[in-house]
Amino acid sequence: MNTISPVMPSRTKSLTIGDADWVRYALVVLTLAIIGVFLILPLATVLIEAFAKGWTAYASSLTHPDTVAAIKLTLLTAAITVPLTTVFGVSAAWAIARFEFRGKSLLITLIDLPFSVSPVIAGLIYVLIFGAQGWFGSWFSDHDIKIIFAVPGIVLATLFVTFPFVARELIPLMQEIGHEEEEAALSLGASGWQTFFKITLPNIKWGLLYGVLLCNARAMGEFGAVSVVSGHIRGLTNTLPLHIEVSYNEYDFVGAFASASLLAGLAVVTLVVKTFLEWKQKQDLKA
Amino acid sequence: MSITLSNISKRFGAFSALNNINLEIPDGDLVALLGPSGCGKTTLLRIIAGLEQADQGDVFLRGDKVTDKSVKNRHIGFVFQHYALFRHMTVFDNIAFGLRVKPSKDRPSEAVIRKRVHDLLSLVQLDWLHDRFPDQLSGGQRQRIALARALAVEPSVLLLDEPFGALDASVRKDLRLWLRHLHHELDVTTIFVTHDQEEAMEVASQIVVLNKGKIEQKGTPSEIYDSPSNDFVSHFIGQTNVFDLQKGDSAWLKSAGIVLDDAEGITAHVRPHHIGVEKLSDGSASPIILKDWQHLGATIRLELSNEGLNGSAKTIYAEMPSDQFKQLGLDKGDKVSLFIKHAHWFNLAKPQVPEAATDFYV
Numbered sequence: 333m334n335t336i337s338p339v340m341p342s343r344t345k346s347l348t349i350g351d352a353d354w355v356r357y358a359l360v361v362l363t364l365a366i367i368g369v370f371l372i373l374p375l376a377t378v379l380i381e382a383f384a385k386g387w388t389a390y391a392s393s394l395t396h397p398d399t400v401a402a403i404k405l406t407l408l409t410a411a412i413t414v415p416l417t418t419v420f421g422v423s424a425a426w427a428i429a430r431f432e433f434r435g436k437s438l439l440i441t442l443i444d445l446p447f448s449v450s451p452v453i454a455g456l457i458y459v460l461i462f463g464a465q466g467w468f469g470s471w472f473s474d475h476d477i478k479i480i481f482a483v484p485g486i487v488l489a490t491l492f493v494t495f496p497f498v499a500r501e502l503i504p505l506m507q508e509i510g511h512e513e514e515e516a517a518l519s520l521g522a523s524g525w526q527t528f529f530k531i532t533l534p535n536i537k538w539g540l541l542y543g544v545l546l547c548n549a550r551a552m553g554e555f556g557a558v559s560v561v562s563g564h565i566r567g568l569t570n571t572l573p574l575h576i577e578v579s580y581n582e583y584d585f586v587g588a589f590a591s592a593s594l595l596a597g598l599a600v601v602t603l604v605v606k607t608f609l610e611w612k613q614k615q616d617l618k619a
Numbered sequence: 620m621s622i623t624l625s626n627i628s629k630r631f632g633a634f635s636a637l638n639n640i641n642l643e644i645p646d647g648d649l650v651a652l653l654g655p656s657g658c659g660k661t662t663l664l665r666i667i668a669g670l671e672q673a674d675q676g677d678v679f680l681r682g683d684k685v686t687d688k689s690v691k692n693r694h695i696g697f698v699f700q701h702y703a704l705f706r707h708m709t710v711f712d713n714i715a716f717g718l719r720v721k722p723s724k725d726r727p728s729e730a731v732i733r734k735r736v737h738d739l740l741s742l743v744q745l746d747w748l749h750d751r752f753p754d755q756l757s758g759g760q761r762q763r764i765a766l767a768r769a770l771a772v773e774p775s776v777l778l779l780d781e782p783f784g785a786l787d788a789s790v791r792k793d794l795r796l797w798l799r800h801l802h803h804e805l806d807v808t809t810i811f812v813t814h815d816q817e818e819a820m821e822v823a824s825q826i827v828v829l830n831k832g833k834i835e836q837k838g839t840p841s842e843i844y845d846s847p848s849n850d851f852v853s854h855f856i857g858q859t860n861v862f863d864l865q866k867g868d869s870a871w872l873k874s875a876g877i878v879l880d881d882a883e884g885i886t887a888h889v890r891p892h893h894i895g896v897e898k899l900s901d902g903s904a905s906p907i908i909l910k911d912w913q914h915l916g917a918t919i920r921l922e923l924s925n926e927g928l929n930g931s932a933k934t935i936y937a938e939m940p941s942d943q944f945k946q947l948g949l950d951k952g953d954k955v956s957l958f959i960k961h962a963h964w965f966n967l968a969k970p971q972v973p974e975a976a977t978d979f980y981v
Contacts, residue, residue, distance in 0.1 A: 512703035515670055518690045519697040520717035520772055530720070534707045616706070 378596050381589035393587040394594075401567040402575035402591070405483065409558075409571060410551040413490045417547050421498025422540070428499075429506035440503070446495045454492045455560025458485055481563030486571065489557035494547045501543030502536060508617070509535050538613035542606065549602045553595055620682070621646045621808040622667060622776055627676035629662055629832075636662045638832040640676070644810065644825070649802045651823035652812045655855070659832040660812045661780055667810065668778050669693045681775055696769030696807075700781040702761045704753035710764050711736055711749040717772035739767040742801075759790040770805070779811035783818060795822050816856050820844065828852050850965040853888040860894070860935045862887040871925060871935065872959070884967045893961040894937035896921060898947050899954045909953050910934065912944070919944040923957065 383390055393399060424443060428436060446454065460466050462479040472479055479485045513535065517527040533540075555573040562569045564578060572591055580588035620643050627640040636659045644650055652660040665671035667678055669690035677686045685693050705713050714736045718727055727735070740746040743763040753761060762782065769777060782798065783791040799822050802809055813819050819826050820840045827837040828851075836848040847853035854861065862868035864885045872887065896909075910924040921937045921944075937957065949955065 512699050512701060513705055515690070516697065516699060516703040516705070516768075517716065517720070519668060519670070519695060520720065520768070521691050521694075522716070522720040523691065526720045530716075531705060 375596055378589050378592045381585055382593045384589075385586050389586050390590050390593075393584070393590045396587065398567045398570070399575060399587065399591060402570045402572045403594070405486070405570065406552050406572040408483070409486055409490050410548055412487050413494055413551045414544060414548050416491060417494050417551075418498050418540070418544055420495065421500075421502055421543060421547075424499040425502035425506050428503050430511060443496050443499050446493050451489075451493050451554065451556030452560055455489050455557040458488050458492075458561050462488075480561050481565065481569060483569065485561035486558050486569060489561045490551050490554050493554050493557050494550050497547035497550060498540065498543035501539050501546070505536055505539040505613075535616070538609050538616055542609040542613065545602055545605055545609065549598065552598060620644065621648070621680070622810070623679035623682075624663075624667070625677050625679070627663070627666060627673045627678070629659070629666065629671070629673050636832050637666070637673070640832075640834060642827065642834065642837070644808060646808055647806045648808055648825050649799065649823050650808075650810045650825045650827060651819035652810060652827050652829060653816060653819040653855075654814065654829035656814055658829045660814075660829050663829070664778050664780055664810060664812050667776070668695050668697045670697070694772070694775050696772065696774030696777045698762075698765045698769050698777070698779040698782055700784055702753075702765040702785075704761055704765055704768070706753050709750050709752055710740070710745070710756070713753070713764060714739055714768045714771050717768065735771065739771055742770075742804075743767045757790075758786045759794060762786065762794060766801075770807075774807065777807050777809040779809065781813060782811050783813070783815075791818075798822055820856070828855065830855070847888075847963060850886055850888060850967065853963050853965070858891050858936065858938075859888045860891065862889065868933070871933075886965050886967060888963045888965065889935075889959055889961070891920065891936045891938035892918070893959060894923075894935070895958045895960055896923070896937050896939065896947070896949075896955050897957070898949055899956050907955050907957060909949050909951060909955055911951060912949070914941065917941060921949075923955065 424439075427433075428440060459480055461468060462472060462485065463469050464473060464480070466480075469480075477484075479488070513531050514527050517531045518524075522530065552571075553573060554571075555577075558571055559574060559577075562571070562574055564570060564574060566578065570578060572595060576588050576591045576595070579585075579591065622642070622644040624640055624642040627637055628635070629637040640663060652663060654660045662671060666673045667680075669678075669685065669688060669692075673686070677684055679685065680693060680695070690697075705716065708716070715732050718732045718735065721727075737746060737749070740749055743766060745760060745763055745767075748756065748760060748764070753764070756764065766777075766779075766782075783794055786794065795818060798811075811822070820843075823840065825837065826840055826843050828835040828843065830851050836843060836852045843852060843856055847856060850861075853859055862871055864872070864887070868887075907923055907925050909921055911922040913920045913922075915938075917940065918938045919941050921939070923935050923937060925933055925935075
């Protein structure tokens, strides 16, 4: 019935129950201006600087062996941490949403710990534990295992900071969905795994993907914690964010901004997918 | 015996949810577990299903001890209060679920599954909904799909948790009768939990009244209604007027012609239709007046008040057929006399003595 629309003059409405028109416009313009100056402009700068010396310079800096090594290491780190965080997140959310036990609220607080600790401290913790002067440092060096200033340290530091993402997303979701559908599946003769894969997983899949996505963005973009444990060994222990910093410090602006454009691209993709997942999850919960 | 419970007890922390429950349910019965909320009825149902573990006691299904078996291996059908339909599956897939998760050696072929699902859908008269999703169904339809899903695995017992609790009043009435007829057709032992005594009376062939984790009485609806074994059952099932003789209610009974020597701890429960009312002329000394009355369809409910009696002011309810009420020609404020046709007596001072409940006829 779109043809019949209320004949309410909007000016009267805004005068009686809302703010005057100029307030609305001023607020919208202000918001757009802030977003423009602080978000769009820097993002545009990244692209402008990356292409400052043309396509070929952009392409060659991205195919530089050090850049390629940094990209590979970043992907490897994400490939290890994201599945681990996902498994941890699902188990923790399952335990918290399904069982009553002593210390449950303490556990929820602990899961949030990485959010409240500065990433630099997270990196430092691993240096103190596994570094040459650390608690276990001598044992590891005796056995010729390198953790700090090597890939394992980077993975550990990334794990620490990405730890809560999936769990945080799933706990409220699983609490809201409840346990009844799973009980119904069990009463119909399904095994625990069948119940998980056929009932639980389909119910939480959008929330799970959402958590995985945020976790992945953080894993690839993490700077602070990784910076402390990496040692900045070019071509070996530089992840993409570290590589950007090193390049920039060496006045290789095209190189720095070319790499930065990759992370910016990841951010944009993340944003789009995130919006889609949020929408899907809302649809599912409505059902 | 289809279901046997022996000495079932369950605690939640300091709260004792079930206390030494012993119950036997014969094959093919349709049993209502009836009680106020918090009486432990849902917990008991979940213990039978294996969704909850009793702290002590054993559960036997068809003679097999299943106390330590998981819900998966008990071959029960369970219908949840909010149906718990799988929201991401169609109605068809919901019903087929129990058949499809069987280990491959027991799993019927897809053609057999399809036939079985459509048979069940026609049994619940909803075949036309097979490709819908749960959120596209009404409450009553979801209920019937949940029932069909539970029946798909041919359970030895069917357990329903508050099956009509989440439905509109009119849908509820239809479904009650439908469930009773369906039970006649299938003849599978069925237990349902309810807090609604009317529902229990209407649907069940046997009623188990629970209160505070204990069984107060079990029997057919008529047994429970006509000879309640204690004051809780009498109060919980149907309407009743309670006369507590210690609190001065004996004046009521005196006015109805009943005199007691020793009123200690005695209460009398009188159903509204067991109270007879007669009109008195204005000049007479009766202290009881007709305060108000309501038309309940075939019967009229009278609100009687005893303002003139010594003792606490109190309202009691009587019911009579509307024809009879018309003949009496009563009006609000008229003086009446009453007589009690039938009362149940309970001695609360000695609640454990079985003789506490006695029938009394005038």
